[in-house]
Amino acid sequence: MDVLFTLSPNLKDTTVLIFWGNNQTLETGGFLKLNKTFADQPLVMDFNGDMIPDVFGVTDSSSTEVCYLTNRIPVWRNALSSAVSMRIPHSNAFINLNKDFNAGESLIEDVMPTDPPKASTIGQSSFVDFDGDGYQDHLLPVCLDDGCKQSAIYLAKSGSKEWVPVLLDFQRRETIWSFVPGTPGQPLTLHLGDYNLDGFPDALVILRNTSGSGQQAFLLENVPCNNASCHNVGRMFHIHWDQSDLGAIQNAVMATFFDIYEDGILDMLVLSKAEAKNDLIIHALKNNFEADAYFVKVMVLSGLCSNNCPEDVKPFGVNQPGPYVMYTTVDSNGYLKNASAGQLSQSAHFSLQLPYTVLGLGRSANFLDHLYVGIPQQPGQTVRKCERVILPGLSYRTGTATGYTV
Numbered sequence: 001m002d003v004l005f006t007l008s009p010n011l012k013d014t015t016v017l018i019f020w021g022n023n024q025t026l027e028t029g030g031f032l033k034l035n036k037t038f039a040d041q042p043l044v045m046d047f048n049g050d051m052i053p054d055v056f057g058v059t060d061s062s063s064t065e066v067c068y069l070t071n072r073i074p075v076w077r078n079a080l081s082s083a084v085s086m087r088i089p090h091s092n093a094f095i096n097l098n099k100d101f102n103a104g105e106s107l108i109e110d111v112m113p114t115d116p117p118k119a120s121t122i123g124q125s126s127f128v129d130f131d132g133d134g135y136q137d138h139l140l141p142v143c144l145d146d147g148c149k150q151s152a153i154y155l156a157k158s159g160s161k162e163w164v165p166v167l168l169d170f171q172r173r174e175t176i177w178s179f180v181p182g183t184p185g186q187p188l189t190l191h192l193g194d195y196n197l198d199g200f201p202d203a204l205v206i207l208r209n210t211s212g213s214g215q216q217a218f219l220l221e222n223v224p225c226n227n228a229s230c231h232n233v234g235r236m237f238h239i240h241w242d243q244s245d246l247g248a249i250q251n252a253v254m255a256t257f258f259d260i261y262e263d264g265i266l267d268m269l270v271l272s273k274a275e276a277k278n279d280l281i282i283h284a285l286k287n288n289f290e291a292d293a294y295f296v297k298v299m300v301l302s303g304l305c306s307n308n309c310p311e312d313v314k315p316f317g318v319n320q321p322g323p324y325v326m327y328t329t330v331d332s333n334g335y336l337k338n339a340s341a342g343q344l345s346q347s348a349h350f351s352l353q354l355p356y357t358v359l360g361l362g363r364s365a366n367f368l369d370h371l372y373v374g375i376p377q378q379p380g381q382t383v384r385k386c387e388r389v390i391l392p393g394l395s396y397r398t399g400t401a402t403g404y405t406v
Ligand SMILES: [Ca+2]
Pocket: 045, 046, 047, 048, 049, 050, 051, 052, 053, 054, 068
């Protein structure tokens, strides 16, 4: 695994440094500094489908370029055929939107709305299968007013031009909470994961008290829609106001999901800032949700190795950006159940995605009819040779949930 750093002293020209991996450590002999700068943080994606991650972004010549790094030699190519003006900070994603099992840039205009909903602060785009139909949906957190006192989360389904609000009510008793508007260095972002393994992705957000002081992390659970505004999606977010472990962390500034103990159950990491201190504190919260659910955890690896790979040892490679995972199963009522997720679709601006996908199956589905994995590839290339590894020993039980790692 290599490490990519970005440096942007003036938040404009972003320099990219790459420290090359050397098995368990990093090469100490030096690093690669890309000879062009980007207008914003780059996106790591596999542009040419050779399983080697590439670096994509708007370069100093204001065109979109991609830098290939095959054999650790940077080669620049023009990326998009037409000129586009990217929002800064961008939330570019490399993800499959049309179920063809190949990732494409989320810039494709005919499957998503091109204009954001009417709002004064537009947050970062996220792509998840919010309603469990197998297609990725586009989620966007916004502030509706200039002071960022009125917040909302909108969703656009794949193939629809309509923005549907999936969370408008931020009122807890007498108090209105709202998003923190974000800064160029830390834009307004949702962090998504299926916390309760019901097959519908939930979110972690930071909200602030608009009438008092203080801000904290909140869990947004993906629940069936109960009002007219989200009717077209069928799902909405419900804020867990009384999550005491999150509420105990004062002045939280960022929160995301992470699988502590690698048991398939997503836990939470929260960053907070103590009063009059510069350093941030990291809090890890173990998920004690009594889910009694099944899940499948899928990790798509490149299977490539560049050095010290004897012939008889097959490398796993590293976690790929861009693969798409989808399952079909049948729920307890006999209805088809279907959900999908992308692996490492975004990499810039604290997207903090997991390097694998955890797909919750709910309580009843203890089997999958089909599990599909799509890996970006070059046009005309035949289906990639795949090896399936199921670890460890087919299934494991973790107290409340049973899962499979593929
Ligand atoms: Ca590549």
